[in-house]
Amino acid sequence: MQYKKKVLTIVIVSLLALMISGCTNAGAASSWPGYSVQGDTGYVSYGAQTYAVNLTNGSLVWNYPAEQNRSRQAYSAPQVVDDLVVIGDYANILVAVNEENGVEKWQFSGAEDRYVGSVAASQGIIYAPNADGYIYALNSEGDLQWKFQTEGPNWSQPVVDGQQLYYASMDHLVYAIDLAFESADLELDKDGSRTLRSDFVWKTDLGMAIIADPVIVDGVLFAATIEGKVFALDAVSGEIIWSFDNGGNLGAVWGAPVIDDTVIFIADTNGDVYTLEKETGKQIWPSPFNAGGKIVGSGVLTSEGVVFATEEGKLFLVNEEKEAKTLSSFENAIYSSVEAYEENVLIAPTSEDGLLALYDLEGFVVWSFVPTE
Amino acid sequence: MWESLIIEPFINALLFIYDLIGENFGLAIILFTVIIKLITWPLMSKQIKSSKALQEMQSDPDWIAIQTKYKNDKDKLAQEQMKFYQENGISPFASCLPTLIQFPVIIGLYQSIIQTMGNAPLQMLNLIPKISPWLTNVFSFIPGLKEPLSLLPLNSQSLWMNIGQPERVFIPGISFGIPLLAIIVAATSFIQTKLIASPTGDAQANQMSGMMNIYMPLLMGWFAYSLASGLALYFLASNLFSIIQYAILGRVNIKNLLPGKKMEVTKKGE
Numbered sequence: 001m002q003y004k005k006k007v008l009t010i011v012i013v014s015l016l017a018l019m020i021s022g023c024t025n026a027g028a029a030s031s032w033p034g035y036s037v038q039g040d041t042g043y044v045s046y047g048a049q050t051y052a053v054n055l056t057n058g059s060l061v062w063n064y065p066a067e068q069n070r071s072r073q074a075y076s077a078p079q080v081v082d083d084l085v086v087i088g089d090y091a092n093i094l095v096a097v098n099e100e101n102g103v104e105k106w107q108f109s110g111a112e113d114r115y116v117g118s119v120a121a122s123q124g125i126i127y128a129p130n131a132d133g134y135i136y137a138l139n140s141e142g143d144l145q146w147k148f149q150t151e152g153p154n155w156s157q158p159v160v161d162g163q164q165l166y167y168a169s170m171d172h173l174v175y176a177i178d179l180a181f182e183s184a185d186l187e188l189d190k191d192g193s194r195t196l197r198s199d200f201v202w203k204t205d206l207g208m209a210i211i212a213d214p215v216i217v218d219g220v221l222f223a224a225t226i227e228g229k230v231f232a233l234d235a236v237s238g239e240i241i242w243s244f245d246n247g248g249n250l251g252a253v254w255g256a257p258v259i260d261d262t263v264i265f266i267a268d269t270n271g272d273v274y275t276l277e278k279e280t281g282k283q284i285w286p287s288p289f290n291a292g293g294k295i296v297g298s299g300v301l302t303s304e305g306v307v308f309a310t311e312e313g314k315l316f317l318v319n320e321e322k323e324a325k326t327l328s329s330f331e332n333a334i335y336s337s338v339e340a341y342e343e344n345v346l347i348a349p350t351s352e353d354g355l356l357a358l359y360d361l362e363g364f365v366v367w368s369f370v371p372t373e
Numbered sequence: 374m375w376e377s378l379i380i381e382p383f384i385n386a387l388l389f390i391y392d393l394i395g396e397n398f399g400l401a402i403i404l405f406t407v408i409i410k411l412i413t414w415p416l417m418s419k420q421i422k423s424s425k426a427l428q429e430m431q432s433d434p435d436w437i438a439i440q441t442k443y444k445n446d447k448d449k450l451a452q453e454q455m456k457f458y459q460e461n462g463i464s465p466f467a468s469c470l471p472t473l474i475q476f477p478v479i480i481g482l483y484q485s486i487i488q489t490m491g492n493a494p495l496q497m498l499n500l501i502p503k504i505s506p507w508l509t510n511v512f513s514f515i516p517g518l519k520e521p522l523s524l525l526p527l528n529s530q531s532l533w534m535n536i537g538q539p540e541r542v543f544i545p546g547i548s549f550g551i552p553l554l555a556i557i558v559a560a561t562s563f564i565q566t567k568l569i570a571s572p573t574g575d576a577q578a579n580q581m582s583g584m585m586n587i588y589m590p591l592l593m594g595w596f597a598y599s600l601a602s603g604l605a606l607y608f609l610a611s612n613l614f615s616i617i618q619y620a621i622l623g624r625v626n627i628k629n630l631l632p633g634k635k636m637e638v639t640k641k642g643e
Binding site: 030031032075090112113114116131152153155170172207208209211226227252254269294296335 | 492493494495496497498501502520522523525526529535537538
């Protein structure tokens with residue numbers, strides 16, 4: 001009888017534990033795959049693994065780490081910097097592995113929060129945004145050179161253009177930092193690191209958090225907020241050239257704007273795709289094209305139009321004439337960006353259709369990469 | 374239904390409090406927990422009183438006599454028990470109803486805190502559509518209120534901890550972080566269970582209660598150790614509030630905390 005009581009107590013406590021941990025989604029994926037393309041290789045991070053995939057046939061080149069570590073979940077897109085692939089993870093660690101074979105070269109563990117946004121690089125310096133409110137500048141050996149503090153978490157990818165680094169932060173601000181600063185502008189911190197204190201060229205308040213990666217084209221920086229507002233900023237002065245919110249009906253924008261010669265494609269979490277005149281921000285289509293599900297990842301420009309994916313798992317193409325076609329439908333939600341490879345598009349279905357798959361513009365699968373357990 | 378009736382109003386109320394108190398999410402969690410507990414106070418009081426009545430009934434000589442007399446006749450026992458309930462004005466389910474009503478509120482409170490933290494992309498993506506300016510509009514006469522969406526991302530730094538991360542205190546000379554909040558949560562859980570424990574004459578029930586008194590604080594401590602510190606703050610505020618509530622209702626037994634003391638059995642009329 002006493003044994004039964006003990007078992008009952010343990011069962012009750014275990015059920016409670018299960019209930020509470022279930023409520024927190026502990027162990028469940030809290031993001032989506034991130035990937036980038038460099039030449040004929042695609043680099044995709046999802047969960048505890050990063051894979052290098054041969055884009056010509058979908059075969060595995062290497063995976064990192066050799067032994068999975070569940071605490072090291074990486075979701076941001078790995079980026080190739082010279083001969084390195086740089087991966088940021090949810091265990092606050094930035095890792096660089098050899099681009100050829102995936103052998104680890106160095107780790108940087110100086111950040112205090114997660115890496116959600118991808119790194120950018122220029123002239124041998126890696127700029128790594130972190131949710132702890134810093135952008136870390138490291139050399140190719142992984143040594144911290146300096147850091148820059150924003151007023152909130154950083155989830156988007158920085159953009160480097162010439163001698164300026166542009167950064168759109170969740171603190172509502174877009175920063176332009178002059179990378180040719182004097183060493184006197186660096187302030188020594190207690191831990192021996194150096195922080196760039198004040199040398200930003202400009203900062204502009206967009207009023208809401210920015211998660212979408214900004215894009216710079218012809219001296220104009222395009223950024224969008226979670227409120228559902230798209231801005232064109234003068235990259236020199238930071239002044240707002242135009243903004244667009246469709247009378248408050250534009251949903252939260254998570255993906256980077258897709259920019260053609262004269263047209264900008266914007267997709268939002270209402271599932272709407274808008275076309276705007278690049279110069280003026282004026283809406284081109286009288287009403288948006290509705291894809292029927294949240295659009296989170298960035299789209300990609302192809303020869304036939306722009307390809308986006310939706311939370312409902314729909315991969316579709318829409319052109320400037322608002323002619324749309326569904327390329328494929330997947331079982332799982334798709335939040336990752338769509339990337340181009342030659343005349344085809346890469347997608348991360350995260351289902352039986354594979355972690356990464358290449359589709360042609362008629363919707364036929366060219367290959368699908370399914371990681372082995 | 375669950376989202377629109379419980380989670381979304383809770384998330385917006387939590388954000389409203391966060392805005393009101395100067396964007397301190399830790400304090401907002403504590404305050405929101407206290408407010409929800411105050412709202413559910415009448416239900417909780419009723420539950421405590423009803424369970425007290427049921428416990429007292431267990432040691433009533435007439436009740437014990439019925440149990441003994443009809444222990445081999447289940448139908449008759451049920452009849453006599455019902456009769457006893459009616460004669461003494463006891464409703465055996467009176468303590469269940471308040472619990473049933475409170476349960477979704479407490480679960481909703483817990484879920485809304487997790488969701489409002491929004492410290493991962495998928496959480497943030499799900500959080501944004503749930504935010505509405507209705508509370509800000511209702512209280513628009515309060516100066517300085519912000520558009521709720523503009524409060525995102527929440528300031529995760531509160532007191533000495535990052536609300537979105539498990540809490541650790543680093544002391545110079547010690548190479549590892551001390552989970553201070555987890556220790557406090559486990560301690561307050563232990564104190565709470567000991568203080569409010571009211572054993573009956575049933576030895577088996579007392580034994581089970583004794584085991585829960587050990588397992589529950591350990592479990593709560595483990596959650597506080599491994600989950601985001603915002604949740605640990607919720608556990609702590611909830612524990613402290615329960616202790617105060619039980620104390621106000623006269624259901625706290627300080628002697629249960631004394632080492633070597635066996636828990637006192639609550640008897641009728643105490």
